[in-house]
Amino acid sequence: RAVAVCTSENDLRGDPFTEWTVPQLVLAPDLLDDEMAEERLAAAKSILLLDHPDDHRCEFYGMVVFRWGDVFLGLVMIYDASYEYRRFGLGNQYAIVDIQLVSSRDLLHWERLGDRQPVIALGAPDAFDSHMIFWHSHPLPVGDEWWVYYVGYNEGHTARWCYDEAMRQQYHADVKAGRRHFPAIGLAKVRxxxxxxxxxxxxGGTLTTRLIQPGGSRLEVNAIVAEGGTLTVEVRDEHGAVLPGHAAADCTPVTGDSLRHAVQWGDLPGDDRWRDCPVRLHFHLRDASLYGFAFAA
Structure with missing residues (x-):
């Protein structure tokens, strides 16, 4: 399994979405994914009943895409399976499923993020989400957090208990006794x-953005700066020249933890020229984590 994209020029006035382009492959597992699948399956060995313990692989079960700012974020369902067909589940393969993050600017070229680690880790062996997590909705901004609703499973991908009466009875007995859980809805919260x-x-380290149109005169950054660390920002024009008064040395160092650090250069909280002037931001960080930035009016 892999991820492809196709498009339709039909609109809602006629026959919506009846004609599609040929699917174009945009994201597929590689050998590193297979190696990591073997590691994850080995770590979960105590709770799994594998179809074929010596045959492991990773597949992409699906992906939810949403737009945030000027980028697209994708939540890929990572399907780690052992792979002998039809031993259990009438053709399904026993598997665990979690979620990884990818990003794109054009919906065609995707970048893997977070070192391919899960956005939400599987729960403990006795948790309702110990074996699989499926995520089908966009995150909801709630105050200073993003809330995510997901489906958790205390059973791997096989549903063999649906076809085996003895297993089904045992499954329901385990649920009644509190040893297992039916699939349930979970809520995860993130900064x-x-x-x-x-x-x-x-x-220390630096990061330079692509050319951006600010649309606002004040810069705010979402960042955590550890004690003793600093974060400063330099503003450059489209030719790479530093805007007068907006060098890194002019910037008041950002410290602490905030979603909306106000960046200031000397006595200047910003510059009205930014509204119509494309710029690049050049960040200097030390003992700091930068999550994002935004321009405010």
């Missing part, structure tokens, strides 16, 4: 825009 960050340790 707003907090799925992934750009980090620098005590050796």
């Amino acid at each position: 707003r825009e907090g799925y992934v960050s750009r980090d620098a340790g005590d050796e």
Whole structure:
């Protein structure tokens, strides 16, 4: 299994979505995914009944896409399976499923984020979400957090108990006794825009954005700066020249933890020229994590 995209030019006035382009492959597992699947299955060995313990692979079961700012974020359902067909589940393969994050600017070229680690980790062996997590909705901004509703399973991908009467009775007995759980809805909360960050340790680091149109005169950053760390920002024009008064040395260092640090250069909280002037932001970080930034009026 992999992820493909196709498009339709039909609109809602006629026959909506009746004609589609040929699917174009945009995201597929690679050998590293297969290696990581083997590691994850080995770690979960105590709760699994594998179709074929020596034959492991990773597949992409599906993906939810949503837009945030000027990028698209994708939540890929990572399906780690052992792979002998038809031993259990009438053709299904026993598997665990979790979620990883990807991003794109054009819906065609996707970047893997977070070192391919799950956005939400599977629960403990006795938890309702110990074996599989499925995520089918966009995150909801609630105050300073993103809330995510997902479906958790205390059973791997096989549903063999649906076809075996003895297993089905045992499954229901285990649920009644509190040893197992039926699938249920879970709620995960994360820092707003907090799925992934750009980090620098005590050796420091820099990050330069692409050319952007601010649309606002004040810059705010979502960042955590550890004690003793700093974050400063330099503003450059489209040719790479630093705007007068907006060098990193002019920037008041950002410290602490906030979703909306107000960035200031000397006595200037911003510059009205930014509204119509494309710029690049050049971040200097030390012992800091940058989650995002935004321009305010």
